[in-house]
Amino acid sequence: MKYLIRILFIAVVILVAVGYYYKNSGDHTNGDKWVGIGILGATFILMPLFIYHRWKNKNVKDYMLTEENIKKMRDFNNKEKSDKN
Template sequence: MKILIKILFIVFLIWSILGVYLINTEHEKAKIVMGLCVLYLSFIFMPIFIYYRYRDGKYKKYIINDDKLRNAFKQQGKG
C-alpha cells in the first residue's frame, strides 16, 4: 500500500508539472490537463492516502471525548 501511494504521488507530480508546462506554452488542452490532475488528486489519491493513514485507528488519540475534557479541567484547576 505504501508503494502504491508513492507511485500515485509521483504520477500526480509528473501530471502537475506537465500541466504547468502546457499552461506556460499556452496549449489549448492545458486547462483540461490541470482539471483532470485536480480530479485525480481529489478522488483517487486523497481517499487512498486517508484510508492508509487512518486504517489502524491512529486517529483516536486526536478525538476529544468526555474523559479527556474532565482530565483537562481537573489539571487546569490544580495549576
C-alpha cells in the same frame, strides 16, 4: 499501500507539471486538460487512499473530546504545573 500513494503523488505532480508546460507553450486547452486530470486524481483517488492509510487501525474515540479525555488533559496539565514548581 504507501508505495502506491507515493507513485500516485508523483503521477499527479507530473500531470500538473505537464499541464503547465503546455499552458506556457501556448496550448491552453491541452494544458487545462492535464492540470484538471491531475487535480481530479489528487482529489478523488490520492486523498481518499491517503486518509484511509493514515486512519486504519486507529480508534476514533481517542481523538474526540469526551468527558474522560477532558479529565485526562486536565490531570496532565495539573501534573506539568506541579512538576515545574
